[in-house]
Amino acid sequence: MDNVHVLIVDDSSVMRKIVERSLRQAGVNIAQVLEAGNGAEALGVVQRAKVDLILCDINMPVMDGLEFVKQLPGIENARAVPVVMITTEGSENHVVQALSSGARGYIRKPFTPDQVKEHVLPLLAGTR
Amino acid sequence: MNSIDRNPTASQNRQSWIPLLELAAGEVFERMLGSQLTSAPDSFAEDALDVTSMVGLAGQICGVLTVRCSANSAVLMASKMLGVEVSEAAQELWDAVGEVCNMIAGNFKNKIAGMGNGCMLSVPTVITGADYSMHALADSAKIETRLLFEGLPLIVSIEVHS
Numbered sequence: 001m002d003n004v005h006v007l008i009v010d011d012s013s014v015m016r017k018i019v020e021r022s023l024r025q026a027g028v029n030i031a032q033v034l035e036a037g038n039g040a041e042a043l044g045v046v047q048r049a050k051v052d053l054i055l056c057d058i059n060m061p062v063m064d065g066l067e068f069v070k071q072l073p074g075i076e077n078a079r080a081v082p083v084v085m086i087t088t089e090g091s092e093n094h095v096v097q098a099l100s101s102g103a104r105g106y107i108r109k110p111f112t113p114d115q116v117k118e119h120v121l122p123l124l125a126g127t128r
Numbered sequence: 129m130n131s132i133d134r135n136p137t138a139s140q141n142r143q144s145w146i147p148l149l150e151l152a153a154g155e156v157f158e159r160m161l162g163s164q165l166t167s168a169p170d171s172f173a174e175d176a177l178d179v180t181s182m183v184g185l186a187g188q189i190c191g192v193l194t195v196r197c198s199a200n201s202a203v204l205m206a207s208k209m210l211g212v213e214v215s216e217a218a219q220e221l222w223d224a225v226g227e228v229c230n231m232i233a234g235n236f237k238n239k240i241a242g243m244g245n246g247c248m249l250s251v252p253t254v255i256t257g258a259d260y261s262m263h264a265l266a267d268s269a270k271i272e273t274r275l276l277f278e279g280l281p282l283i284v285s286i287e288v289h290s
Contacts, residue, residue, distance in 0.1 A: 011251065012230075014223040017210050018160065059230075059249060088234025091245040108238070109231045110159035 003031035009042040010057040026117035039068030046078040058087040069101040152236035161208040168274040181229035188246035191288035193233040201280040226252035
């Protein structure tokens with residue numbers, strides 16, 4: 001998929017930049033990077049902007065990533081947008097919670113660009 | 129930084145966690161910064177370690193994980209994480225060192241059997257200055273490891289309340 005509109009949700013601006021760089025290293029052709037510092041901000045972004053892919057942290061103030069993923073289907077134009085969680089919370093419980101909440105992938109921090117590639121490219125190619 | 133160890137027996141039991149703490153820290157620096165941590169000399173001047181990042185752990189195990197380093201080291205971390213020159217990274221040093229601490233805490237707890245599922249992390253807090261004391265309010269055991277990041281000293285420690 002070319003010209004991807006990506007939303008990166010993380011309360012750390014450093015981590016948002018790292019995720020963007022990892023996507024570019026993975027070969028994702030990015031048209032636009034949108035950013036949000038928490039789940040509530042991210043819901044606002046998807047209501048007003050075109051988004052093809054969301055990468056989202058879990059532990060964030062105001063609204064965490066799990067709650068964001070649960071509320072995302074309530075937004076009509078964002079219902080089918082794939083969400084990949086990128087988080088330090090790597091326990092089995094968190095993975096199960098995230099995937100059952102609607103996330104399509106799960107990447108544990110610290111991560112390598114190859115891990116981002118492995119999880120994101122199949123989603124963009126529509127194979128998952 | 130000073131801390132009071134009120135439970136030396138528990139502290140001795142936690143010594144087995146040191147290799148896991150070193151592994152957790154090493155993986156974060158290798159994957160996210162492209163740097164290899166090395167062992168530090170037995171003693172080094174701690175006066176210059178004036179940036180401290182802390183992440184709380186709560187659940188089956190309660191405590192706090194801290195990363196202490198110099199401001200120069202923190203800027204270098206930001207530079208390497210973002211892939212930019214040191215001169216461009218200064219404004220991100222707080223966020224960078226906080227995120228490093230957060231990732232070490234998460235990576236560490238996921239390496240302790242049974243701790244991953246039953247332990248939550250707080251968002252990181254970063255403070256500056258070296259002239260402070262930390263007093264645990266409950267019995268606690270502290271372990272720490274002293275490392276070098278690009279030749280600069282770094283202390284990673286975890287204080288766990290029993």
